Amino acid sequence: MNAEVMHRLMVVDDSNVIRRRIERAHDLPGIEFVGAARNGVEALEMHARLKPTLVTMDLTMPEMDGAECVEKLVARDPELRILVISALADKLTAIEAIEKGASGFLCKPFTDRQLNDALRKLITG
């Protein structure tokens, strides 16, 4: 759409399947997929390297709590837009992540369309 505004997307998820689904969803115009991390520690390490502008993050991951990871990433880059993904039943974690600076929420399970909508909102909102 607009070649000047290219968002760099990093996926943080411990599930291969969901990771691949999100990677595939990057056919959204204006989003460039730059990398995927399996856990919070990896996400922090990769963030320093890849400098993403968008992050999708599963909130229940090994190594580091998702909300904690959100907090650390936002501390590094306050402009970073993070879409947190969690199960419907676990709204507390989602609320905590939003408190810590996440900009979007997607509830599992989700369809490709819901994912695309959430990513689009993340860019425009």
Next chain:
Amino acid sequence: MARFTLVNRAQWLPIAATILFTAALTALLAYGMQRASRLQSASAALQLASELGAQPSLLRSELTLIQRGLETRTYVGDSLRTVATSNTASERSFKELAARINEAQLQRDAAISSRLNSATASWQPINQQLQALANARSDQLYADSVSGSALTLRGQQLKDAVDEVLTAQTQQMRVLTTSLGELAGALRGAVVQNGQSLRSLLLAGTALAGMLLAMMLYFALRARRSQAAARNAQHQVENILGTVREGLFLVDREGVIGAAHSDSLASLLHCTSPAGQSLEDLLRPLVTEKTLTAATKYLGLLWKDRVNEELIESVNPLNCIEVSLARGQSGRENRYLSFMFRRARDAGDYLLVAVADISDQVLLQQELEQLKSSSDSQGELLLQLLRIDPQQLEALLVSANQAFRRCNALLTAPGKEASKLREKVNGVFRELHSVKGEAAALGLEGFASRIHQIEDILAGLRAQDELSGDQFVPVVTKLDDLIGYAASLGEARERVASLPQQLPGPQQRQTPSGGDETVPIIPTLPSAPMQAAALESLLKSLAGEVSRAYSRSVQLKLDGLQDVPPEHANRIKDICVQMVRNSVAHGIEAPEKRAVAGKPPGGTVRIKFEHADADNYGLLIEDDGQGLSYEHILNRALQLNLLRPTQAVEMDRAAVLRLIFHPGFSTAKTVSEHAGRGVGLDVVNAMVRDCGGRIGISTAPGQYTRFKVLLPKSATLQSSAA
């Protein structure tokens, strides 16, 4: 902000206008007072001038009297005093006149000042002469002699002085009279003018006072009107809050519920006075600790401006909560409540909260889902009927109809006494329960579960201490539904009966040792010569029925079925029936969707039987439908908790596809109800594995799904219903 400005303007305008009008009126009155005192002075001056105007003639007549008196030698003392007094008074009057004219600010008036000056000038010499005259003594004016009375020297002097005044001052007095007359005229003019302007001022003042009064009336009226509007609005708000079924209230930053809330709030939350209580305290007995923590944090989030409304709404932990509320003296009742939060900070630092009882919606939703799962689609119903002995089905429907008639008779029988009602409950229960047993034995789960629901209601009625006729309404409604279902079953049975004649019934099957409880999955086929034709006919009819039920257009292509060996005949029939149903129902897309994908509107399902290799037969079932979706399968499996996300990570594509054979995958929603029905892919899988065979799947999204079944040639003849 704009609203506050408006409020201020509305408040300040009457005050400012009143002040302005009052100031103007005060100024006008002050000026009027000044004009009035000038008018007063002018009037006094006019009076003085008029009085003075009469003095010259008075003086003249007195002087003439003195003159005559002296001539006739009479007493002139009185007249002399009068002249003296009059002279003094006139002198004083002149001074006062000048002072009044000054007071009336008429000294600048040329006409008045010139006349005053001229009158004063004429008066001065008269005054001096009169002064001298006034000092004259009135005794010893005459001396009596024989020739009569004669003037003494003093008398003569007095007479000379009087004569002189009379002759010398006659002209002056005339001038004086004229001047004073003119002065009086000018003063009269000034008085009239002053009076006129004073009248104008009074008129203006009256008008101003009238305007002020009108304005005050207007503002008073407006205030009354806005008060009435405010009262009306308040009344309306009270009405709304009293009528609305939702609990509406405001919550402040401390989480405390505001004083104004809808009446229904108390009943929704089962508390006596929610106002002033904290929302958290109200929620504590209703929700789990975790939900309460989430709710508290969520309230905190609502105050954060940076978080947008939509995002906040998506994580609302209270949008649908199940709460257990005390009902009556014992007993509790489970309800579903939905809380909605909106920032309403324009009206102060508050959140607007709406809480609604959504139990009806939630229960309806649940019921719909239940109905959806229990009411089989036409295709599934047909499939079900295909595997039931028509005679048994006929017998069931006959006995069911009899039972329904007896139930109706029981329910419509007279008798409202408790014992009669109790008899009715038990009678209907007995009638239906036996039908339920029969239906369940034939595997008609939908039928059985419908009866089960009625039994639940009846059991509820049995437990009641007191019964009334009204309580039978749900029983009658559900019974109607059941009768309708039985009728649709009858119709479906007729459609199955109209399938081609060569389709054999189960009575023809050749089971060597078939016990009574062995229910065949599908009517068993006869031996070799007839079987291929019968199977083809069965599958084509089935494909037709299922595609009608699902609004699909499907062409069935069969190949090599004549080579099916007898030992696999039943198995292959069962597999094909399931696979054809599956392909038509789930594989082939609706014609319009196919058109979008650039496919011909009619789908094709191909079944091919062959000798795959030396050891195996091959059965290929292929459709050109939408293919299997890995994501869909994975999501469904995750949703159904068939596997954990960590397992999903490890899976390759083939493993993902194999999930569809998982028991409970294809008919997951009804797995308990339909267990043993044998319509799922897991049953196909089990049948294949039982005889030592294998199934392979390949698929391309949007293009095809292909099942390849390998069956060992060495398999011994088994009952497919094993």
